[in-house]
Amino acid sequence: MSGSPSSLSGHGGRLAAARARFPDAPAPWLDLSTGINPRPYPVPPQAFEDWGRLPDPADLARLEAVAAQTFGVDDPARVVAVPGSETAIRLLPKILPRGRVSLPVPTYSSHPLAWRRVGSEVVADPDEADLCVVVNPNNPDGRSLAPEAVLALGQRGAVVDEAFVECEPSLSVAPFAGAPDHERLIVLRSFGKFYGLAGLRLGFVIARPALSRRLRETLGEWPLSAPALAAGLAAYPDGAWAN
Incomplete structure (x- = not known):
């Protein structure tokens, strides 16, 4: 078995x-x-020639710019495309300083697992933490924090998982992540849940430029497949479908 x-x-x-x-x-x-839209975005057919070449870095840059506009981020350099937000959840604890990390209870199980695997201590009280992890809205119970409360946590250091924020867009703090006066705020965004295409493995990290550069260097030249690039480039500008 x-x-x-x-x-x-x-x-x-x-x-x-x-x-x-x-x-x-x-x-x-x-x-x-899992919470995935059962009515997925109608992705255009992938051209056969796209499968026979490496994904174009120019398309990756275009996708990050389109995603930045969708998230309300004024600098695309702060937006890093990743092969699913799960990758970011596992990668950030290996890059950020280890210490005491606060997490809501209950929450998405990959968060505490990833931090414990690198030797960080997981605590419940944000006042006792060096870094706060916030899932907003929370998975699985849907609890949410007001943006003002999240930004206050971000002054100390926070990773905010906004995987389901399209259901409550007013909660998003993505425009602030990594911007001046919010350098310690990091936001994760998911593509697959709202657009119903989890199998594409597409997500984003929004962070200060220095951390964004380090993530890009870690992920390498071709972090996404050509189909994932094409789907994101088609879906994010399609406001009529999203609404």
Whole structure:
């Protein structure tokens, strides 16, 4: 049996493991394990020639500029495209200083796992922390903090996961992340959940320029596939669909 209780309790996906653990369950399966839009964005067909070449860095830069405009960020240099916000969740603890990190309880399980793996101490009280991790709105209970409260935490240092903020756009602090007077504020954005295309693996980190440069250097020349670039470039300017 390839599935186990622990393999299914972390977060969404792993449908193959669920099928293996419950082979006699009725089919078809209805996967409610994660918050993904069941009506995905109609991605244009990918040109065959795009599959036969490396993704163009110019397209990556265009996507980051389009995403910056969508998020209300005035400097695209602060916006870094990543292969899914999960990658950023796992990568940032390896780049940022280790210390005491506060997290809401309950919250998305990858956050505490990533910080503990690098030796940081996870605490509940933000007043006891060197860095605050905020999921806003929170997953899985939907709790939210006002932007003013999040910005106050950001003065000390905060990573804000806005994976579901499209459901409540007024909560977003993305325009401030990494800007002057908010250099210690980092925001994560997800593409797959709202646009219903989690399999593309597309997300963004918004941070101060120095940290953004370091992330780009770590991710390398081709962090995204050509289909992910094409989907983001089509979807983000499509305000009619988003509304």
